[in-house]
Amino acid sequence: MKISVLLFTFLCICSFKSIAQPGANLCFQDEWFNEGERFQARGMTWDVWFINEQNNLGMTREEIANKVKITLERLPTSHLRIVNEIHIVVGKPCKGGGSRKCASNPERAGILLSYESFRDMRARPTRYRCSGRNYTDKGAWDEEKQTHGTLLHEIGHHIDYKYSITNGLPRHEREDFRTCVNTNGCYSKTAKTRGISEVTAQAYYAYFNRTTYQQVMAGSTDGSPRSGTQPATRNGATKLFNQRRLNVLLSSDAWESWD
Numbered sequence: 026m027k028i029s030v031l032l033f034t035f036l037c038i039c040s041f042k043s044i045a046q047p048g049a050n051l052c053f054q055d056e057w058f059n060e061g062e063r064f065q066a067r068g069m070t071w072d073v074w075f076i077n078e079q080n081n082l083g084m085t086r087e088e089i090a091n092k093v094k095i096t097l098e099r100l101p102t103s104h105l106r107i108v109n110e111i112h113i114v115v116g117k118p119c120k121g122g123g124s125r126k127c128a129s130n131p132e133r134a135g136i137l138l139s140y141e142s143f144r145d146m147r148a149r150p151t152r153y154r155c156s157g158r159n160y161t162d163k164g165a166w167d168e169e170k171q172t173h174g175t176l177l178h179e180i181g182h183h184i185d186y187k188y189s190i191t192n193g194l195p196r197h198e199r200e201d202f203r204t205c206v207n208t209n210g211c212y213s214k215t216a217k218t219r220g221i222s223e224v225t226a227q228a229y230y231a232y233f234n235r236t237t238y239q240q241v242m243a244g245s246t247d248g249s250p251r252s253g254t255q256p257a258t259r260n261g262a263t264k265l266f267n268q269r270r271l272n273v274l275l276s277s278d279a280w281e282s283w284d
């Protein structure tokens with residue numbers, strides 16, 4: 026099986042398991058403000074919050090935060106401003122990641138990433154114990170591309186909320202997304218969350234996993250990301266990141282203008 030398929034399956038299964046965990050905190054909690062690792066990127070101050078000690082990665086907090094930083098640097102500044110308002114939390118859930126919109130207080134929205142997600146995706150799965158349970162999981166860090174796949178997927182959810190990409194889809198596109206969610210190969214059969222916004226988040230991940238904001242803009246003829254150098258697609262009805270899904274991203278307000 027191709028690595029991309031494995032990664033896709035991994036991202037789906039993991040992202041949604043965490044959401045399904047009973048008792049998961051839906052908003053950023055006061056006590057999580059304790060342990061932060063601060064860095065600067067694109068003229069903004071960022072904090073990565075570490076909320077427990079389940080780290081057996083052999084990486085320092087600075088090294089973990091640096092993987093976040095390197096991934097963020099691929100994105101346009103207009104998207105980074107949105108992400109900068111969201112709390113990035115490491116150490117929860119035990120497996121994969123999750124997005125928290127925090128409907129009651131949007132200032133407490135968060136992106137959650139497990140410690141294990143910071144391992145190299147090409148390494149063997151690790152068996153570990155977390156919060157009294159046993160897990161086996163692979164990492165989401167791509168050492169070759171220098172990207173954190175789960176982080177890009179979760180950012181995709183927040184960019185989607187902000188620009189109403191999924192909500193604004195015309196009926197025929199919603200049906201296409203629904204078909205993808207129900208087609209194994211396009212979307213993981215075992216994923217627990219099956220909303221069509223998963224297709225948008227995954228397309229966002231695929232886009233910025235293959236290219237960077239700088240590469241897109243370097244090819245732009247008129248200063249618009251839409252005329253820039255676009256990442257390769259995989260055409261075919263069962264491919265998640267095909268030309269049709271690329272067009273959904275490009276035609277959304279999130280691709281209107283980048284600075």
Ligand SMILES: [Zn+2]
Nearest residue numbers: 040182223226
């Ligand atoms: Zn998701």
